[in-house]
Amino acid sequence: MDDASLAATRVALVTGAARGLGLAIARRLGQLGHPVVLADQQDEVQASAQQLRAEGIAAQALRLDVADADAVTALPAQLAALGPQGRCWDRLAILVNNAGISPKTDGRKRLVSEMPLAEWQRVLAVNLTGAFLVTQACLPALCARGWGRVVMVTSQAARTRTPVPGAHYAASKSGLTGLARVLAGEVAAQGVTVNCVAPGRIASAMTQAVDPATNAALAGLIPVGRLGRPEEVAAAVAFLASDGASYLTGATLDVNGGNFMA
Numbered sequence: 001m002d003d004a005s006l007a008a009t010r011v012a013l014v015t016g017a018a019r020g021l022g023l024a025i026a027r028r029l030g031q032l033g034h035p036v037v038l039a040d041q042q043d044e045v046q047a048s049a050q051q052l053r054a055e056g057i058a059a060q061a062l063r064l065d066v067a068d069a070d071a072v073t074a075l076p077a078q079l080a081a082l083g084p085q086g087r088c089w090d091r092l093a094i095l096v097n098n099a100g101i102s103p104k105t106d107g108r109k110r111l112v113s114e115m116p117l118a119e120w121q122r123v124l125a126v127n128l129t130g131a132f133l134v135t136q137a138c139l140p141a142l143c144a145r146g147w148g149r150v151v152m153v154t155s156q157a158a159r160t161r162t163p164v165p166g167a168h169y170a171a172s173k174s175g176l177t178g179l180a181r182v183l184a185g186e187v188a189a190q191g192v193t194v195n196c197v198a199p200g201r202i203a204s205a206m207t208q209a210v211d212p213a214t215n216a217a218l219a220g221l222i223p224v225g226r227l228g229r230p231e232e233v234a235a236a237v238a239f240l241a242s243d244g245a246s247y248l249t250g251a252t253l254d255v256n257g258g259n260f261m262a
């Protein structure tokens with residue numbers, strides 16, 4: 001089977017794919033021939049999938065709040081309903097846990113000393129527990145086919161001190177790295193790899209919540225001299241989702257223009 005025919009048998013599910021990095025990841029995987037399912041809590045996800053279909057990609061949309069445990073329980077049935085004879089579920093091979101939030105108040109993070117418990121809990125629920133729930137729901141399909149890829153979109157904030165995101169965000173992304181490491185060991189024998197991509201500062205709606213002067217100052221500190229592009233994160237995810245990454249598991253790929261070097 002050639003690469004494109006093989007990719008067509010490997011459905012990819014990308015969470016938080018209505019826009020930003022998630023949409024770029026779905027587009028890249030779709031361009032490589034994977035049927036893609038874009039999952040997002042926003043209605044906008046329908047238009048994003050439509051946009052990808054107009055580009056010739058086999059894309060479908062799902063409304064999903066990854067932090068809603070009941071909704072995630074229904075995910076296998078929803079995926080089965082998306083393709084003929086359960087095809088999207090039976091062919092599910094790639095999961096990208098990308099959905100995430102980084103709340104700001106008046107363009108700034110809240111300090112730990114002033115952070116409401118509800119804000120802390122929501123960030124952990126979406127960024128960490130959401131990835132846990134979706135991964136747990138998808139594992140039966142990935143393990144059954146004996147070939148699977150799970151990619152967590154973490155952050156430079158999981159790797160080192162960063163001034164802009166809050167402590168909840170850093171804690172959630174560090175937690176995601178730990179989840180990936182343990183899971184990688186648990187499913188390696190079943191042909192499933194689990195890795196992280198840790199983006200630095202990437203131009204998206206999330207980073208635009210901070211004022212342009214702050215982003216310009218941060219860009220000046222990045223060796224490459226600019227913010228990253230969503231497509232540059234998508235390329236790293238696509239590599240980790242490929243056959244070429246078969247001996248890579250439990251690892252983190254830094255995509256940050258040289259801003260942090262481990």
Ligand SMILES: NC(=O)c1ccc[n+]([C@@H]2O[C@H](COP(=O)([O-])OP(=O)(O)OC[C@H]3O[C@@H](n4cnc5c(N)ncnc54)[C@H](O)[C@@H]3O)[C@@H](O)[C@H]2O)c1
Nearest residue numbers: 016018020021041065066099100155199201202204205206
């Ligand atoms: N942009 C950056 O600089 C940067 C850096 C490091 C990591 N990241 C991570 O990359 C991921 C994507 O970030 P982005 O910049 O594209 O952000 P974004 O805000 O532009 O997009 C995030 C998407 O996730 C969706 N989402 C949020 N909560 C959800 C939920 N509960 N269920 C389902 N979908 C939900 C949103 O609707 C949105 O479409 C996030 O996990 C973020 O933490 C981004």
